[in-house]
Amino acid sequence: MNRLSGKTATVTGGAIGIGRACVERMAKEGAKVAIFDVMQAEGEALARELAAEGHEVAFWRVDVTDEAAVKAALDAAAARFGGLNVMVNNAGISGAPKPTDQVTEEEWDRVQAVNVKGVFFGTKHAIPHMRKAGGGSIVNLSSIAGLVGVGGVSPYHASKGAVRLMTKNDAITYAAEGIRVNSIHPGYIWTPMVENHLRATSPDLEAAKVAAGSVHPVGHMGEPDDIAWAVVYLASDEAKFVTGIELAVDGGYTAR
Numbered sequence: 001m002n003r004l005s006g007k008t009a010t011v012t013g014g015a016i017g018i019g020r021a022c023v024e025r026m027a028k029e030g031a032k033v034a035i036f037d038v039m040q041a042e043g044e045a046l047a048r049e050l051a052a053e054g055h056e057v058a059f060w061r062v063d064v065t066d067e068a069a070v071k072a073a074l075d076a077a078a079a080r081f082g083g084l085n086v087m088v089n090n091a092g093i094s095g096a097p098k099p100t101d102q103v104t105e106e107e108w109d110r111v112q113a114v115n116v117k118g119v120f121f122g123t124k125h126a127i128p129h130m131r132k133a134g135g136g137s138i139v140n141l142s143s144i145a146g147l148v149g150v151g152g153v154s155p156y157h158a159s160k161g162a163v164r165l166m167t168k169n170d171a172i173t174y175a176a177e178g179i180r181v182n183s184i185h186p187g188y189i190w191t192p193m194v195e196n197h198l199r200a201t202s203p204d205l206e207a208a209k210v211a212a213g214s215v216h217p218v219g220h221m222g223e224p225d226d227i228a229w230a231v232v233y234l235a236s237d238e239a240k241f242v243t244g245i246e247l248a249v250d251g252g253y254t255a256r
Contacts, residue, residue: 013091064118135178187250216251
C-alpha cells in the first residue's frame with residue numbers, strides 16, 4: 001500500500017481492460033488518478049466506484065488522436081490534482097487482422113493515429129507538467145508485437161515497434177530532467193481488445209482463447225493486473241534508476 005502516495009497520474013484508455021486495472025492499482029497505491037478514454041459511461045462508472053472507496057479519481061472524455069483535447073485534459077487534470085507525476089500511455093487498438101497486402105490506407109492510418117500519435121501527444125503535453133514537478137515517469141504500453149513478429153496485423157506491429165523506439169529516444173532525451181520513460185510489452189492479456197481480436201479471427205472463441213494462451217511457455221494468457229503491477233513499479237520511486245527499458249510481461253513468449 002501507498003507505493004504511489006503523493007503522486008498524480010493519468011492513464012489513457014483507462015476505462016476498461018489493462019487501463020482500468022492500472023487505474024485501480026495506482027489509486028489503491030495512493031495516487032490521484034485521471035482517467036482518459038472515449039468510453040464515457042465506463043470511465044465515469046469507474047471514477048464513481050473508486051471515489052466511493054475514498055480514492056481521488058476523475059474521468060475526462062478524451063480521444064487521444066486529438067492533440068488539443070489531450071492537452072486540455074492534461075492541463076485540467078494537473079490543475080485539479082496539483083500537478084502530474086506519472087503518464088501512462090495505454091490507449092490502443094489492434095486494427096484489422098489482415099496481411100499487409102490487404103490493409104487499406106485508412107485502416108493503417110487509424111492504428112497509427114491511436115497507437116503512435118496518441119503516445120506522442122500524451123508525452124508531449126505531459127512533459128511540461130513533469131518539468132514543473134521536478135521529474136516524473138512516463139510508461140508506454142507497447143506489445144510483444146513491438147519486439148517480435150506475430151503475423152497478420154502489420155499496422156499493429158508497426159505501431160508498437162514505433163512506441164518501443166520512441167520510448168528509448170525519449171528516455172535519453174529527458175533523463176537529465178529527472179523524467180524516466182519506459183515501455184511495457186504484454187503478451188496476450190485477456191481484455192476486451194484481445195477478445196474482439198479472437199472473435200474476428202476464429203469461429204470458436206473458447207478454442208481460440210486456449211490456443212492463444214498455449215503460445216506462452218507458462219501455458220495461459222495473462223490478466224490485466226499482471227500489467228498493472230508492472231506499471232505501479234515503473235511509476236514508483238522503486239524504479240528511480242530505471243529508464244529506457246522494454247519490460248516484457250509475456251509469460252515467456254519472447255524468451256524463445
